[in-house]
Amino acid sequence: MSKVHVMSVIGSAVPARLRADGLLACWYLVSDGVAVSGPFTTRAAAQIKATSETDKTAPCLTQH
Numbered sequence: 001m002s003k004v005h006v007m008s009v010i011g012s013a014v015p016a017r018l019r020a021d022g023l024l025a026c027w028y029l030v031s032d033g034v035a036v037s038g039p040f041t042t043r044a045a046a047q048i049k050a051t052s053e054t055d056k057t058a059p060c061l062t063q064h
Contacts, residue, residue, distance in 0.1 A: 002031045002032050003031065004029050004030070004031050004036065004050045004053045005029070005030050005031070005050070006027055006028075006029060006030075006043065006046045006047055006050050007027065007028050007029075007030045007035075008025055008026070008027050008043065009025065009026055009027075009028065009039075010024060010025045011024065014026050014039070015039055018039060018041065023041060026038065026039035026040060026041060027039065027040045027042070027043050027045075027046035028040070028046070029046060029049060029050050029053065036053075037049055037053070
């Protein structure tokens, strides 16, 4: 199963629309080296989304 990781980018790697708003960094969720969500303007927002994505892919365990 693939893991979702938070990746930060800075400077010219930040999308132009975010740089125009004065942001010099942003964050993406990546899985197997491919961006799957983002850009996020805060690391906290990216982490919350990463946690929710991980929760969706975690196997459900039932107790009998």
